[in-house]
């Protein structure tokens with residue numbers, strides 16, 4: 403079946419995966435206490451992705467001084483640092499990690515795979531978050547029923563995941579699912595609990611990885627961020643609208659201006675999308691390449707909206723891990739694209755690099771506007787329309 407226009411597949415795929423007999427088996431079936439015994443004082447996503455998670459949470463959590471449960475918590479709860487919380491309770495497997503988490507006001511060590519019953523009273527929390535952990539649950543349907551029980555009516559459940567996990571402990575249905583089907587899996591957990599209003603989702607992919615990240619040299623963009631969120635049924639009317647962060651594939655573009663700049667590339671030698679100076683790139687010396695050019699001109703700006711959007715655009719066509727760069731042919735005067743599977747691809751062919759700092763100064767001059775990205779905007783699926 404072909405993917406839906408937004409890159410998602412029919413929810414029946416997720417349901418079929420979850421119904422398999424081996425859906426919740428793992429490579430390591432030993433007691434989770436053994437695997438999670440040693441403390442891991444680490445970040446599970448790169449800084450760019452973590453920043454996205456925090457901004458997403460900032461927009462979705464609209465309660466004043468909410469009581470939060472961070473389910474499957476470790477050293478970082480990813481809550482917006484400038485907000486006040488009346489309490490943040492952590493539930494996880496490792497005491498040392500929970501103790502090291504500066505956001506938690508209280509915490510409990512509790513194995514959800516042994517006992518999915520949450521040790522909290524009904525209608526206790528305004529918000530339940532679960533970050534990069536849902537793939538380890540072997541009894542998720544029971545756990546999400548419990549999430550529904552401990553949330554207050556109208557409270558928010560936010561589940562965030564990415565494409566990294568501990569391989570021995572991930573359940574088979576998750577590992578076998580395609581990225582877009584995992585959204586459907588989480589939606590199914592929420593739906594089958596019978597406690598939630600219809601869910602919304604968020605995807606962010608294609609932003610460059612920070613230069614000091616340990617995986618930067620691989621050339622892969624920042625860890626993608628996927629999220630599913632829903633409100634518990636029965637919320638009171640008149641409460642604040644939750645906002646969904648704008649994803650990088652939705653960057654504003656003035657297409658008229660791009661068209662005008664494209665016509666002038668031969669004079670400016672600037673990328674029409676980001677206005678960075680194009681780099682001179684040597685065409686490979688290969689008898690099978692018939693291009694008359696010795697050189698082409700490419701945009702090597704990893705923040706270029708064309709590249710950032712490209713990862714998502716290709717993902718929507720079910721082509722994962724691929725984007726493209728802008729290419730100008732100076733002999734023909736034509737613009738086209740060249741595919742990439744990583745941000746380091748094609749770089750060895752650069753013979754004349756963009757003058758350092760030119761792109762940053764373009765931002766300073768207001769030529770490129772990324773300001774919409776960090777802002778929480780009224781965009782995308784909304785939750786909690788005022789009732790009554």
Ligand SMILES: C[S@@+](CC[C@H](N)C(=O)[O-])C[C@H]1O[C@@H](n2cnc3c(N)ncnc32)[C@H](O)[C@@H]1O
Pocket residue numbers: 434438445446473474475476477478480493494495496499512513514515516532533534535538
């Ligand atoms: C990849 S870490 C993510 C931690 C944290 N949520 C974060 O965003 O950094 C996975 C977490 O899931 C928790 N976890 C795994 N299995 C669990 C279980 N059976 N019951 C409760 N928590 C579990 C572990 O304590 C571990 O900290």
